[in-house]
Amino acid sequence: MTETFDTTVSATSATSATSADSADSASSATSADSADSASSATSASSATGVSSDVGKRPMIARTRAELKAARARLGDGSVGVVMTMGALHEGHATLIRRARANERHVIVTIFLNPLQFGPREDLSRYPRMVDADLEICTREGVDLVFLPTPDVIYPDGDPGVRVSAGPLGNVLEGQARPGHFDGVLTVVGKLLHLTGADRSYYGQKDAQQLLLIRRMARDLDFPVKVISAPTVREADGLAMSSRNMYLSESDRDTALCLSRALRAGAAAAAEGPSAVRRAARAVVVREPLALIDYLVLVHPTTLEDVPEWYRGEALLAVAGRVGPTRLIDNIPVNVGPGGGALEVFSEDAGQDQPPASSVSPAGA
């Protein structure tokens, strides 16, 4: 059963919109095709209920008013959100599937957040492929896709008030990309409020981001559970990333040294931290075309280098430039006797068990 996301619903919601909504009512009014996009967007829902069956097209909301109306149509039951910047791949699909297995309703957000890109970064050339993204969302049984433009998320332009990631946001990726995590947390906070999700899903691939989102939820009392999923890799080990599309064939070969270094490091975990670092470095030094920014073995929650006596869980993380492309990767490891690679940190394991009170997904 398909139905158009009709403009009447959007217009009605816009009329009853709060002051925050009015900003994007205005933006839809000025954007001639905004209402059209909404009306041509297809929906899996009917006026009487929303089906989350795999293969049905998700509702699409582009404005706050449309999101509010679509969110209301979802009805009762738990809501999970997967936040993305688009150019979806199997890593995103795995997160969606995890959410699909746990939640009554799944929302995917696709938003290229300008706030988290530095002035010399790749915002303008970041891959955009909305049609293919929507196909994946349909295939994975997503109920609602929120597809805003920057003026919907930031109606007053750059927000004067932002979430500060604090000291953990200034190391590793934060050192290489000043302000990046403030931009990430600000948009994640906004999307959590706007979607009203009960649980949100993030990849271990972006380990520092995951840690900071967890900290934000805890430190700022967000009523949301943060759930992680292991990094999804290509058959040869390369961590999947939308940015892999930038890689030429030879860049891609070079890029393999990152995951190889992580595997080599993890294989030395039984011998202690310096053995892990040595084994990982030995791989990247053989690949001069990979310009390594950092290759570290750090504590999973403080991100400080673990000392030589340390035994337990640690994060082996690497970042580097291959050709024009900056890539990151990491692997959770257990350092010490019997140690090695972990799928996820023990803190993250088993977190996606649905609360006993939650309603089972349709058809489950």
Ligand code: AMP
């Ligand atoms: P992005 O669109 O790159 O911002 O990623 C959106 C979400 O997908 C984030 O939570 C990422 O950590 C997650 N993600 C991206 N790539 C992978 C991957 N290869 N494996 C698992 N999760 C991923």
